[in-house]
Amino acid sequence: MKYLYPVAATLAAVIALPAAAQETAPPKAVTVTGSVALVSDYRLRGVSQTDEEAAIQGGITIAHESGIYVGAWASNLAGWGTFGGSNMELDLIGGYKVPVGGGALDVGLTWYMYPGGASKTDFAEPFAKLSGTIGPVNLLAGVAYAPKQQALGKYYNSGAAYATGIPNNPGKKNDNLYLWGDFSSAVPNTPLTAKAHIGYSSGNSGLGPNGTSAAPTGKYWDWMLGADYAIKGTPLTLGIAYVDTDITKRESAYLQPNFSSTKDGSSIAASQVVFALTAAF
Numbered sequence: 001m002k003y004l005y006p007v008a009a010t011l012a013a014v015i016a017l018p019a020a021a022q023e024t025a026p027p028k029a030v031t032v033t034g035s036v037a038l039v040s041d042y043r044l045r046g047v048s049q050t051d052e053e054a055a056i057q058g059g060i061t062i063a064h065e066s067g068i069y070v071g072a073w074a075s076n077l078a079g080w081g082t083f084g085g086s087n088m089e090l091d092l093i094g095g096y097k098v099p100v101g102g103g104a105l106d107v108g109l110t111w112y113m114y115p116g117g118a119s120k121t122d123f124a125e126p127f128a129k130l131s132g133t134i135g136p137v138n139l140l141a142g143v144a145y146a147p148k149q150q151a152l153g154k155y156y157n158s159g160a161a162y163a164t165g166i167p168n169n170p171g172k173k174n175d176n177l178y179l180w181g182d183f184s185s186a187v188p189n190t191p192l193t194a195k196a197h198i199g200y201s202s203g204n205s206g207l208g209p210n211g212t213s214a215a216p217t218g219k220y221w222d223w224m225l226g227a228d229y230a231i232k233g234t235p236l237t238l239g240i241a242y243v244d245t246d247i248t249k250r251e252s253a254y255l256q257p258n259f260s261s262t263k264d265g266s267s268i269a270a271s272q273v274v275f276a277l278t279a280a281f
Helices: 019-024 159-164
Strands: 028-040 055-064 069-074 089-101 103-112 123-136 139-148 172-187 192-201 219-230 236-245 272-280
Touching: 069 159
Parallel strands: none
Antiparallel strands: 028 055, 028 272, 055 069, 069 089, 089 103, 103 123, 123 139, 139 172, 172 192, 192 219, 219 236, 236 272
């Protein structure tokens, strides 16, 4: 369910049922699916939310045959992603998915929560996704728009202002737009699936109430190229992905030191190779 950014290969392995069981078993009115993953870095829209360190993530989805579903997804956090103290992100998700042509339309809302974090951290983001196939390629186009909320507000115009602890624009509200496309295709005669992602963010060009921002430099691109390896006979998938953004050091200068890794001072939006081990159920 975590569609925010498929860095760290959150694509789950599918457990195939015997053909005879598929033919005789009636469809279930309610299905429960989920996954647990260990990733080398949690990248949200190209930006590390774990200070370039590992994360444990998990999600569960309960879907009704009508197309209505609810779900939850969680990950540990560090550094930029902590929103003033929280070391956890918890996303509550609800939506409606309906077949369209040979694909599907998925419309819903994600509520981002940071339990134990500073005030004004939670925000809501409606989304719509359209998926389908062209030949052997699976395609998905998505749009997520978070209306104006304090968690996305431009409270500080510069890192220097944030250092004073006195907001330039206390109580400011901003919105955030994210557009993205995902592509995947099985590699013939192998257990490999090639995948790619590209996304565009437009939102708050300054620091938010807790010294972060959903769109760090206001407008930027992120992308990913990678592959998944399904381990035969198990629900496990190994993933590798190259992640990057077009955020330059100059563009992110005002975000310092918040936007740098606490380990070595490197940009948390710089290119990175991310590894993942995912178990689906």
